[in-house]
Amino acid sequence: MVTIKDVARHAGVSVTTVSRVLNNSQHPISPETRERVLAAINELGFYPNAMARSLQLNETKTIGLILPDIANPYYPGIVRGVEDVAHEKGYTVILCNTDRSRERTKAYLRVLREKRVDGVIFTGGGAVEDASREHFFEHEPLATVVIGRHKTGLPAVQVDNVQAAREAVEHLLHLGHRRIATVTGPAISTTARDRLEGYRRAMAAGGIEIEPGWIIEGDFEFNSGYQAVGRLPISGPRNITAIFAHNDLMAIGVIKALQEQGIRIPQDVAVVGFDNTPFASFITPALSTVAVPVYDLGVTAMKVLAELLAGRKVPPVTTLATHLEVRESSILK
Amino acid sequence: MVTIKDVARHAGVSVTTVSRVLNNSQHPISPETRERVLAAINELGFYPNAMARSLQLNETKTIGLILPDIANPYYPGIVRGVEDVAHEKGYTVILCNTDRSRERTKAYLRVLREKRVDGVIFTGGGAVEDASREHFFEHEPLATVVIGRHKTGLPAVQVDNVQAAREAVEHLLHLGHRRIATVTGPAISTTARDRLEGYRRAMAAGGIEIEPGWIIEGDFEFNSGYQAVGRLPISGPRNITAIFAHNDLMAIGVIKALQEQGIRIPQDVAVVGFDNTPFASFITPALSTVAVPVYDLGVTAMKVLAELLAGRKVPPVTTLATHLEVRESSILK
DNA sequence: CCCTCTTCGGAAAACGTTTTCCTTGGTTAT
DNA sequence: ATAACCAAGGAAAACGTTTTCCGAAGAGGG
Numbered sequence: 155m156v157t158i159k160d161v162a163r164h165a166g167v168s169v170t171t172v173s174r175v176l177n178n179s180q181h182p183i184s185p186e187t188r189e190r191v192l193a194a195i196n197e198l199g200f201y202p203n204a205m206a207r208s209l210q211l212n213e214t215k216t217i218g219l220i221l222p223d224i225a226n227p228y229y230p231g232i233v234r235g236v237e238d239v240a241h242e243k244g245y246t247v248i249l250c251n252t253d254r255s256r257e258r259t260k261a262y263l264r265v266l267r268e269k270r271v272d273g274v275i276f277t278g279g280g281a282v283e284d285a286s287r288e289h290f291f292e293h294e295p296l297a298t299v300v301i302g303r304h305k306t307g308l309p310a311v312q313v314d315n316v317q318a319a320r321e322a323v324e325h326l327l328h329l330g331h332r333r334i335a336t337v338t339g340p341a342i343s344t345t346a347r348d349r350l351e352g353y354r355r356a357m358a359a360g361g362i363e364i365e366p367g368w369i370i371e372g373d374f375e376f377n378s379g380y381q382a383v384g385r386l387p388i389s390g391p392r393n394i395t396a397i398f399a400h401n402d403l404m405a406i407g408v409i410k411a412l413q414e415q416g417i418r419i420p421q422d423v424a425v426v427g428f429d430n431t432p433f434a435s436f437i438t439p440a441l442s443t444v445a446v447p448v449y450d451l452g453v454t455a456m457k458v459l460a461e462l463l464a465g466r467k468v469p470p471v472t473t474l475a476t477h478l479e480v481r482e483s484s485i486l487k
Numbered sequence: 488m489v490t491i492k493d494v495a496r497h498a499g500v501s502v503t504t505v506s507r508v509l510n511n512s513q514h515p516i517s518p519e520t521r522e523r524v525l526a527a528i529n530e531l532g533f534y535p536n537a538m539a540r541s542l543q544l545n546e547t548k549t550i551g552l553i554l555p556d557i558a559n560p561y562y563p564g565i566v567r568g569v570e571d572v573a574h575e576k577g578y579t580v581i582l583c584n585t586d587r588s589r590e591r592t593k594a595y596l597r598v599l600r601e602k603r604v605d606g607v608i609f610t611g612g613g614a615v616e617d618a619s620r621e622h623f624f625e626h627e628p629l630a631t632v633v634i635g636r637h638k639t640g641l642p643a644v645q646v647d648n649v650q651a652a653r654e655a656v657e658h659l660l661h662l663g664h665r666r667i668a669t670v671t672g673p674a675i676s677t678t679a680r681d682r683l684e685g686y687r688r689a690m691a692a693g694g695i696e697i698e699p700g701w702i703i704e705g706d707f708e709f710n711s712g713y714q715a716v717g718r719l720p721i722s723g724p725r726n727i728t729a730i731f732a733h734n735d736l737m738a739i740g741v742i743k744a745l746q747e748q749g750i751r752i753p754q755d756v757a758v759v760g761f762d763n764t765p766f767a768s769f770i771t772p773a774l775s776t777v778a779v780p781v782y783d784l785g786v787t788a789m790k791v792l793a794e795l796l797a798g799r800k801v802p803p804v805t806t807l808a809t810h811l812e813v814r815e816s817s818i819l820k
Numbered sequence: 821c822c823c824t825c826t827t828c829g830g831a832a833a834a835c836g837t838t839t840t841c842c843t844t845g846g847t848t849a850t
Numbered sequence: 851a852t853a854a855c856c857a858a859g860g861a862a863a864a865c866g867t868t869t870t871c872c873g874a875a876g877a878g879g880g
Binding site: 167168169170171174181182183184187206208209210211212 | 826827828829830831832834835836837
Binding site for chain 2: 155156199201202203204205206208209212214216219223224225227229230231233234237238241246247248249250251258261264265267268269270293294376406407409410413432433436437438
């Protein structure tokens, strides 16, 4: 590897001088010298060693991005948002998939600390609660912003799930539906709890008493939506006429199962999802869903983190707006 | 930040000794001393500075993963595969989205070099051809493995696109289809060229002459599939009865457009896609598609890279098997 | 002519590790 | 008793930067 010393020798100057032109330092450098140095850099194909640099400057221009699983279609949008502004601001992103495993989360937090990342963006999962607590509070603090709603006291970027879910259900109520079921996320998920709360409030405001059997617990995966249908009263006298799923993956599972039973959507049963993942608009019927601005969540999280790293004050929580994307799966009946 | 010196002082030993217990060195250490050191590490919450370490050892245990766009559903599977084995082998992954932009690719390659990554996995895009050439051959070599077919001379992990496409089209021929159209990827893409070649060979082997108008160029995005339908003879005397799309996204666009025109799938027109992205099985009708083992591509690429980094010989190209996933969109007519 | 600036450049310490080479004291074999 | 070895530990150089401090030379003012 060619080092700054080689460049210095080749240009006939000291390493100090090379460093100065490298960093566009204030210190005056004669144009000819600068030229010689740049020429040497080019000829030798010199790439300054970022580690040596970081060691000295005590910053790595690297951040960690911790999430449950990039293969879950909810996350790529976030990642892209984070990465875009990180790149723009000169940061590099280390990707960490935890599968919500406590062990893996801790292992990654350790590595990120050892690599001296400047900060981390944390998203998804109750894992934050335990694994993070010690890491973010017992040890030396690590600049962190959280995506999603967590009561960790760390700066957060989120979406108002209660309100968003409420609007989704109210949309169904306006359409004349009265018997509305919901397929939830796992009970430990704060997100799922919020969305359930929104459902309850909308129903209460509509003066409707929720019947037992209308609430089915899923796990945010396709299959749990598919299977939920089997446990729901979709025909008979006490049948439901609409289903609100806590994410698109489950909503699509629901649609698939309904279609296999010959039930028409939205004529017989309307369906609304949550997240507006890419393929919500691709399927037939196109899925009505709450649009979560995933890309913006990523963008905003990274911007907040950058502010934090610049030593500036940041709001404890930033809430981004959702909107209901009404498509074919829930039109006027 | 607490350093190895603090630990040494706190334990009443030299930094040499601390380093030795940290690295489980061969050098003998008395059990009591080791205990004292470990205790000090714990009490102080010491995390060894990986940069200082890397500077000395000349390896970072970090790799770069370069791809066009993580938001494209083809890539998360690959990323996950790479990340899983990277984690297992003690490597950390820096994610680089290039959008196939030459500038961005070069910018990232520069950063990766400066950060002294141990190696890089490169996937997707003709960008490799130019941006990489100088970077991988004119400068000091950088351990690299490529995913996908490229004639760069770098070790590659790939799938036989010609053969896979051929099998997909032959499947349609066996079903009795004779007038089969195809929606391709962009002409610069080697992948697209290979899939087109597979289509041609299957048709030739079936003794069918491809009519002009049967081949529509797309760009691997949903919309280009959707729009392709408008340019295809789907009714009338010379109508086609099957469409082979070069990826799932376009296939789904095709399906959407067909359904909007009231054309039944697969009764009127059969559709086959490529990639087996997650939602191929979610849509209705479920999409028949060539299953590309994306996760395994990632896993294998990282394994090959690890071999390379261990200084061992690696095969110039590893080809993984595809298989045709026959679903509802192409059943016996 | 002397003093003070300014411009340009360099020597060396510092960042936090690993590793080579030494030192010390004790044990074993002769 | 002595030589040879072994177990345990430390001092210091090295990795490749940045930055502080200093010096030389020339310009300008009095």
